[in-house]
Amino acid sequence: MTVQNDLDRYIEEGKMVTEEKMTNELRNLEIPEQLKQSMLYSIEAGGKRLRPILMMASCGAYSSDRSKVLSTAVALEMIHTYSLIHDDLPAMDNDNLRRGKPTNHKAFDEATAILAGDALLTYSFELITQDSRLTDRQKVFLTGSLSQASGPKGMVAGQILDMDAETKDVTLEELETIHMFKTGELVKFAVKAGAFIGNASAEQLTYLDEFAHYLGLIFQVQDDILDVTGDPEKIGKPVGSDEENEKNTYPRLLGLDGAIEKKHHYVNKAKEALENAGADSSYLMLLTDYFSNREY
Amino acid sequence: MTVQNDLDRYIEEGKMVTEEKMTNELRNLEIPEQLKQSMLYSIEAGGKRLRPILMMASCGAYSSDRSKVLSTAVALEMIHTYSLIHDDLPAMDNDNLRRGKPTNHKAFDEATAILAGDALLTYSFELITQDSRLTDRQKVFLTGSLSQASGPKGMVAGQILDMDAETKDVTLEELETIHMFKTGELVKFAVKAGAFIGNASAEQLTYLDEFAHYLGLIFQVQDDILDVTGDPEKIGKPVGSDEENEKNTYPRLLGLDGAIEKKHHYVNKAKEALENAGADSSYLMLLTDYFSNREY
Numbered sequence: 162m163t164v165q166n167d168l169d170r171y172i173e174e175g176k177m178v179t180e181e182k183m184t185n186e187l188r189n190l191e192i193p194e195q196l197k198q199s200m201l202y203s204i205e206a207g208g209k210r211l212r213p214i215l216m217m218a219s220c221g222a223y224s225s226d227r228s229k230v231l232s233t234a235v236a237l238e239m240i241h242t243y244s245l246i247h248d249d250l251p252a253m254d255n256d257n258l259r260r261g262k263p264t265n266h267k268a269f270d271e272a273t274a275i276l277a278g279d280a281l282l283t284y285s286f287e288l289i290t291q292d293s294r295l296t297d298r299q300k301v302f303l304t305g306s307l308s309q310a311s312g313p314k315g316m317v318a319g320q321i322l323d324m325d326a327e328t329k330d331v332t333l334e335e336l337e338t339i340h341m342f343k344t345g346e347l348v349k350f351a352v353k354a355g356a357f358i359g360n361a362s363a364e365q366l367t368y369l370d371e372f373a374h375y376l377g378l379i380f381q382v383q384d385d386i387l388d389v390t391g392d393p394e395k396i397g398k399p400v401g402s403d404e405e406n407e408k409n410t411y412p413r414l415l416g417l418d419g420a421i422e423k424k425h426h427y428v429n430k431a432k433e434a435l436e437n438a439g440a441d442s443s444y445l446m447l448l449t450d451y452f453s454n455r456e457y
Numbered sequence: 458m459t460v461q462n463d464l465d466r467y468i469e470e471g472k473m474v475t476e477e478k479m480t481n482e483l484r485n486l487e488i489p490e491q492l493k494q495s496m497l498y499s500i501e502a503g504g505k506r507l508r509p510i511l512m513m514a515s516c517g518a519y520s521s522d523r524s525k526v527l528s529t530a531v532a533l534e535m536i537h538t539y540s541l542i543h544d545d546l547p548a549m550d551n552d553n554l555r556r557g558k559p560t561n562h563k564a565f566d567e568a569t570a571i572l573a574g575d576a577l578l579t580y581s582f583e584l585i586t587q588d589s590r591l592t593d594r595q596k597v598f599l600t601g602s603l604s605q606a607s608g609p610k611g612m613v614a615g616q617i618l619d620m621d622a623e624t625k626d627v628t629l630e631e632l633e634t635i636h637m638f639k640t641g642e643l644v645k646f647a648v649k650a651g652a653f654i655g656n657a658s659a660e661q662l663t664y665l666d667e668f669a670h671y672l673g674l675i676f677q678v679q680d681d682i683l684d685v686t687g688d689p690e691k692i693g694k695p696v697g698s699d700e701e702n703e704k705n706t707y708p709r710l711l712g713l714d715g716a717i718e719k720k721h722h723y724v725n726k727a728k729e730a731l732e733n734a735g736a737d738s739s740y741l742m743l744l745t746d747y748f749s750n751r752e753y
Contacts, residue, residue, distance in 0.1 A: 192609045196617045200609065247575065252567030271548030272620060275571070276613050279543065279578065283608030286582050290601030297593040304600050305586030312579030313488045313496065317572050321492045324568060 168447045175214035180205075182235050186288065192280075199269045199277040203242050207260050211452075212237050212351040215376075218448055219355030219369065222440035230358050232292040233303050236285035237351060240311050243281035246274050248320070261397060282311070295358070303354055310350040319343025331409045337378065345377035352376070352445075361440065368438035372445070375431035379452050382424040385410035387457070389417055395457040428453050464743045471510035476501075478531050482584065488576075495565045495573040499538050503556050507748075508533050508647040511672075514744055515651030515665065518736035526654050528588040529599050532581035533647060536607050539577040542570050544616070557693060578607075591654070599650055606646040615639025627705045633674065641673035648672070648741075657736065664734035668741070671727035675748050678720040681706035683753070685713055691753040724749050 183204050190197060213234035221227045249256040249264040250271065256264050266274035289295070289303050309315055319342030326339055352373035356366055387396050388403040389412050403410050411420035431449050435442050483497050509530035517523045545552040545560040546567065552560050562570035585591070585599050605611055615638030622635055648669035652662055683692050684699040685708050699706050707716035727745050731738050 190609060192614050193617050193621075195621065196609055196614060247571055250568075250571065252571060272546075273617070275543055275546065275548060276617055278575075280609035280613045282575065282578060283604050283613065286600055287604035287608060290597050290604065297597045300597045300600075301586050301593045304582055304596075308579050308583035308586065312583060313486060313492055313576035317576045317579065318488050318492060321489050321569070321572055325489075325491065 168451060171444060172214055175217050176210045178231065179210045179213040179234055179238060182231055183238060186235065195273060196276060196280060199265060199273045200281055202268055203246050203265050203277065206262055210238060212241055212347060215351040215448060216355035218444040219352045220359040222442045222445055223356055223359030223361045229294050230355050232288050233354050233358065236288045236307065237347065239281045239285040241347060243278040244316060246278040250274060299358065302357060306350055306353065310346040315342060315346035326409060333414050336409050336414065340381045341377065344381060345374065348377040348380065349373040365438050365440065368434050372431050372434035372438060375427045375434065376449060376452060379424055379427045379431060382411045382420055382427065383453060383455060385412055386420055392456065424453060464747060467740060468510055471513050472506045474527065475506045475509040475530055475534060478527055479534060482531065491569060492572060492576060495561060495569045496577055498564055499542050499561050499573065502558055506534060508537055508643060511744060512647040512651035514740040515648045516655040518738045518741055519652055519655030519657045525590050526651050528584050529650050532584045532603065533643065535577045535581040537643060539574040540612060542574040546570060595654065598653060602646055602649065606642040611638060611642035622705060629710050632705050632710065636677045637673065640677060641670065644673040644676065645669040661734050661736065664730050668727050668730035668734060671723045671730065672745060672748060675720055675723045675727060678707045678716055678723065679749060679751060681708055682716055688752065720749060
């Protein structure tokens with residue numbers, strides 16, 4: 162098997178177990194049908210499931226048993242999904258489509274979409290606390306880190322900064338601050354939680370935090386680059402929409418070549434940190450290139 | 458000191474320590490200013506703080522040190538506050554005023570209000586996990602129970618059922634189901650969490666659960682009664698607004714006398730359960746009458 166085939170299979174498998182677990186958990190909930198359907202709708206609307214896959218790879222770098230991360234990986238993906246539902250609302254980005262399908266508030270209604278988001282967020286904490294394979298100490302670390310990463314010090318801060326920045330020009334530093342909060346904190350949580358469950362040491366976790374920091378930035382630079390050079394079929398939206406919407410992006414601030422150069426710099430930094438993290442990090446290395454070169 | 462004075466002082470003190478802790482926690486957060494201000498706005502907009510006071514009384518029934526519940530009490534009040542912010546949104550109840558002040562989305566904007574609610578909900582879990590006075594076992598129980606009580610199996614279920622019921626007539630049984638989810642689960646959490654932190658036994662917790670069940674219902678019947686017989690000055694809204702809005706209420710289904718009778722029945726059941734819970738429950742007894750007779 163080639164390395165590429167192996168990675169593809171690894172990603173596909175991670176996606177599958179994540180989706181199966183998410184769907185099962187939600188289907189088995191005894192809750193009002195309208196609420197269940199709207200939660201399931203957004204969870205089953207697809208997605209790359211990169212955060213759960215990253216968490217599995219991070220755990221696998223330190224432990225042969227990756228399956229222990231599953232409920233935490235699902236909790237993280239549910240929080241990511243809730244953030245998309247609320248982001249799409251008329252009062253926020255006012256999007257009618259996501260991944261080619263009507264957004265939650267279009268398929269249901271605004272009130273239901275708000276509540277489905279609230280429910281996914283809240284349920285994610287329940288999922289972790291009820292996992293019998295985790296110790297109390299692990300549960301406290303995981304729920305504590307997840308609430309920090311997704312709350313007012315993390316993702317929600319990023320969303321409010323992002324809204325604020327829409328109406329003005331920002332510096333590269335400001336742009337990166339927004340990204341670090343809005344998407345970086347959850348990427349960091351994915352890496353940190355996986356390694357923690359895999360029993361990485363405190364020193365290893367510090368290097369992984371640095372790795373995840375650069376990985377989050379790579380993810381964002383590539384997003385911006387794809388909006389310039391991508392295939393509209395693959396990225397699922399017209400090319401050039403960022404420029405049209407005058408969004409602050411890496412190519413806008415650095416030019417396309419500058420953005421690509423920046424990305425390569427971050428890839429090197431990420432791999433350097435990973436080497437210091439002393440682990441069997443082959444899948445994390447491969448995923449770094451995958452994040453950097455992805456076409457959608 | 459008379460019993461009434463003593464209870465008044467007890468309530469006032471519980472309110473004060475809750476409000477002081479909430480404000481301090483939020484003021485000390487290093488987060489974007491707009492987000493902080495909108496979270497503080499709703500937290501400082503007043504409120505009876507009945508849930509935190511109830512949690513303190515429940516802890517005090519089993520332990521001489523009530524102060525250990527404080528972060529959990531604050532977390533619960535933050536979740537209650539988030540639910541009001543989201544409830545008031547245009548897509549939900551579309552209310553412009555709460556407690557005589559502009560609702561969060563009126564004072565700020567809709568996007569900020571949605572995010573302030575999300576942030577309060579998420580931060581409440583962080584608060585509990587970071588309390589150095591609680592053991593890991595306690596934190597897991599508390600975050601797990603709180604997410605259950607406030608998520609899709611609890612409060613959020615109640616909100617979606619309530620929305621659904623607005624457009625039709627419901628039976629008394631259906632009405633009580635909605636209330637048990639929408640407000641009852643958080644009342645139950647308040648009682649259960651307090652007693653748990655106070656080291657009540659599993660058997661005692663079962664009786665307290667029954668007590669809290671009736672207490673939640675008492676709270677709701679009295680709310681409905683006040684809408685008929687209350688003083689508009691004290692309840693902060695015109696009398697008869699439920700009837701005008703054709704809301705499903707106890708007086709509507711049972712008549713005013715029937716509703717009052719129902720309430721007294723619940724008070725007896727609550728006190729009976731409390732007596733079985735084997736504790737120094739004098740404040741819980743007093744609070745039961747207080748809930749039942751409150752004028753606002």
